[in-house]
Every structure is written in C-alpha cells, then in structure tokens.
Amino acid sequence: MVMKLDTTRFGTVEIQADDILFFRYGLFGFEDQQHWVLLSDINNSAVAWLQSMQKTSLAMPVVSPRRFVSDYQVQLDERQISLLSLTTEEQAYVLSIVSRNEQDLTTNLRAPIVINLDRRLGCQVVTADDQPMQFPLTEIPVAVRKIA
Numbered sequence: 001m002v003m004k005l006d007t008t009r010f011g012t013v014e015i016q017a018d019d020i021l022f023f024r025y026g027l028f029g030f031e032d033q034q035h036w037v038l039l040s041d042i043n044n045s046a047v048a049w050l051q052s053m054q055k056t057s058l059a060m061p062v063v064s065p066r067r068f069v070s071d072y073q074v075q076l077d078e079r080q081i082s083l084l085s086l087t088t089e090e091q092a093y094v095l096s097i098v099s100r101n102e103q104d105l106t107t108n109l110r111a112p113i114v115i116n117l118d119r120r121l122g123c124q125v126v127t128a129d130d131q132p133m134q135f136p137l138t139e140i141p142v143a144v145r146k147i148a
Contacts (some may be wrong), residue, residue, distance in 0.1 A: 008057040009049070010039060020053060021115060023122045024083065027097075028111060033058065036122070038115075047098065050113070061098040065109055068137060074112050074127060083123055084116040091116050098137065106134040 001017045021036045027050075035053035046067055052058040065072045074094055076086070086092055093115045096107040115122040 005037070005051070005053065006056055007051055007059065009059045010051070013039065013051075018120070021120050021122045023124070025123060027060075027113070027124045030055075030058065038062075048095070050095070050097075062095040062113065063098055063107055063137065065094060065096045065107060065112060065135075068107070068135065069109065072109065074114060074125065075129070076114065076125065080114070080123060080125055084114060084121050085119045086116055091118050093117050096135075099134070101134055101136075105137045107137055109135050 003015050003017060004012055005015055006012050015037050019037050021038065023034050023036060025031060026033045030052070033052045033054055037051050037053060039049045039051050039059070041047040041049060041061075046063055047061050048063070049059045050062050072094075074092075076084075076092070084092070095113045095115070096109055097111075097113070098105055098107050100106075109127070111124055111126050113122060113124050
C-alpha cells in the first residue's frame, strides 16, 4: 500500500506501509514519536534521514557509523535484543544521528540507533563502552552540512 507523507523538509513523499519503522520508546528527546521512515538523501549517499511520521517537521540526518569507524560495534543486552526481536547479528542495522557542533558536523557513537530491518523495529541505545559522543564527520560535503 502506497502512502503519501507531507513533510516540511522533503515535500510530499510516497512511502510503502512496509517502510515504516516502529520505535516503542521513541528516540531520546522524542519519546512520543514512535513511527519513523528512513529516507535516502539524493545529494549524498553517506547520509539518510530519519523522518517522523507523526511530526512531519521532524527529520534527523543519520549515517552508518561504520563508514567512519570501520571497527565500530554495539553491544546489546538481552532486553534490547528481545525488544528488537533479533535472532541473528546480521539483522541489526546500526545508524547514528548527525548533529551540528558549531560549524562542524559530528555523530554520537555513544547513543546509536539499532534497527531490525526484517521486523521493522528500532530503538536507540546507550553503549557501555568509551565511544565518543561527538565524533567529527569530515567526509560530508558542505551542501549537506548547511541543512543538517
């Protein structure tokens, strides 16, 4: 089933019902936003946008942290594994939110988003290791830096 979503940032986008991700507890600071869709960025393949279905003015740029830190790993506890209905490690898709830090872009490796793409379930977790909260992103073009 095709749905139309009127967004502030992207205009009207068509999505499939199967594209909607469910975050039972929302994201940190956005706990009331449980339904999201992942949109690609036509200007930069390194960036995607996590678009809220409920608050269409809310979209967050996200990246795969492994693109910038090749050995990046997230340790999930049993509760998180159960919440995401993960049965194999390969089902877990990891993203991190991009933020502006003065004129630079950073990503938070300490609080990644983990998604089970098979089940369309997601949650944001806090890692127990010493990952940086503001990891600098230098490979993202200036045009994307202006809108993130």
